[in-house]
Every structure is written in structure tokens, then in C-alpha cells.
Amino acid sequence: MARRRGRESRNHGCVASAQRRAALVERNLQCLAGVHRNMTPALRTQPAGDAGVDVRPAATSGTFLLGGDLPVHRLGFGAMRLTGNGIWREPNDIPEAIAVLRRALELGVNLIDTADSYGPEVSERLIAEALYPYPAGLVIATKAGLERPGPDQWRPNGRPEHLRAACEGSLRRLKLERIDLYQLHRIDPEVPFADQIGTFKRLREEGKIRHIGLSEVSVADIERARKIVPIVSVQNRYSPTDRQHEKVLDHCEREHMAFLPWYPLGAGAALRRRGPLAKVAARLSATPAQVALAWLLRRSPVMLPIPGTSRVEHLEENVAAALLELSTRDFEEIARAS
């Protein structure tokens, strides 16, 4: 069922034959049938199929080696939406938030993105409550460098003492001895860059974090940071309809760094618009969210989308996107429109 995406699929040529296109639509219909007919248990949740291959939907998105040594399935999950309104305090429906996290793992997701500031602290606490003791192979990526003084308010704080305390807090809340991927949430313009990256470097030397990532950065920022310490990932805002960070994505692809697009669904708004996502979705009998995620997975082999949701129903719909294959024509139609 799994097909190769990224470079390979982008080289298929410009026009898919009518026959191949019809076969694709048929295949997609079969793969997504469970989602559209409210038969989501039909999504495979067992790790190994008959041939010993992981056939869970998220595994079908392919595997990326973070930092060259930490395998994750490319379609991950963003845990910011498991908080209250304005990413503030507890969510309205805590059992549903816990169910979302557990269902994500059943569907093969093994990369969860969070941050100390989501809630604050709420998202990390819920992850531990739902999933600890963690199964082997689960990678929890968290972040530091943004404070939350109130709902919808974000304030950079890159002071070394703050970053260090944030790391200790995340280790404690997540019940981890080492954070697999620790990301600098924002570069703080008020603090020397080398002090911020230098703190992450020291945390890594002390064994508190394994790999380091950056968020909302330029190519120049990435290269400045890499002079100090290896950087394995970049998390910038990006979606099929919001592609201002193309240069950063291309840079990550060249340098084999993961690119985690945040707002991969345009925070939900992109799904409600009448546009190419809706058009292609209607053609493929899929949903706009699935088309957006399938487009991202095809855009680059280093792309690790982390769509967020507070609802199991949306989670299942989103993870099933790993089973959706876009033709070159559909891919390009969406690319041209954005």
C-alpha cells in the first residue's frame, strides 16, 4: 500500500495518464473509505501486517531519521490544541484529549510535538498522563523560549537561566530523563544568540537533551546556530496555502534536516475556504485536511507535518491522509494556487 513520496514522486512527470489517475482515485477511495463512512476502526492499528511490515496509517507516511539516528514516522501530531481556549489552561474535555493522544499512537504516530508554554504546562502534563510509561520508539519533541503571561499571549524569553529551568520543568512533567528533540521556540532578540544556542549546547552535553531544533528561523539563523551546535530540525509556519518559508524548507532538504510545518492546516481556516484544496478533495473523495497533509508529505522527504486537533474524529481523518496519494496534476494545481 505504501508508495514512495517526495523526490521520487515529484519526478513522475508532469501529466499523469488518465489510466493512472483513475487507478489513483479508486485506490484513494478504498483507503479512505473507513474515514468517510464513519468506519474508522477499519484503520489498521496493528504494527505488523502479514509480511511483518508496519501497516498502521502513520507508518505509511514513511520514516525519517532525526539527526541521522532517531527514526520517526513522517506524519506526526501537534499537541498544542489539547489545551483550553487561547492555548490557556486545561481543555474543556480532558478525557477526549487523553483519547486523542492514545489513538494517535494506535494509528502509528510516534512523533508528538509540544512545548512548555502550551497551557502553559498543560499539554506536557496530559502527554505524560495519557502515555507514560512510553512505548519504545515514541519521540516527544518539546520546546522552550516562549512564555505565556495569559491567553493568546506569547513572550520570548531566551535568557539562559530561563531556558535551563524550562528544560528541567519539561523533563519533570514529561517524566523523561532526556528529551529526544528540544527546540528553541523563538530566538529572543533581547538576548545574545550565542547565549541561547550555547545553553542548548550545554544541556545536550549534560545528557538532558538528545537533539536540538529551531523554530521560526531564517536560513541565516540556522547556519549561525550550526556553527555552535548540530541542528537537526526546523519548525516554521508552512502549509499548502502559506509558503513564505520555501527557502528554509529547501535548505533543510539539502542539509538533511527535518522541517516541521506548524499550522499545516492553516489552523483550520484553510480547510473552510473554497479553493484548490476543496476542489482536489472533492475530486478524490477525500477531505481538504487530508489533501493538505498529503500535499505536504509529497512536497519534501524532510517534511514532518504535525497537525493539531482536540478531537479523535479529526485525528483519524488527518492520519488517514498518509494513505492518500496525490497525482502530479493535483499536486501542481495546489502548488500553483498558493
Ligand SMILES: NC(=O)c1ccc[n+]([C@@H]2O[C@H](COP(=O)([O-])OP(=O)(O)OC[C@H]3O[C@@H](n4cnc5c(N)ncnc54)[C@H](OP(=O)(O)O)[C@@H]3O)[C@@H](O)[C@H]2O)c1
Ligand atoms: N513552533 C511554533 O511556533 C508553533 C506555533 C503553533 C503551533 N505549533 C505546533 O504545530 C502544531 C500544529 O499547529 P496547530 O495545531 O496550531 O494548527 P493546524 O494543525 O494547522 O490546525 C489545527 C486546527 O485545525 C482544526 N482541525 C484539525 N484537523 C481538522 C480536520 N480534519 N477538519 C477540520 N478541522 C480540523 C483543529 O480543530 P479541532 O481541535 O476541532 O480539530 C484546530 O483548530 C501545534 O499543535 C503545535 O504543536 C508550533
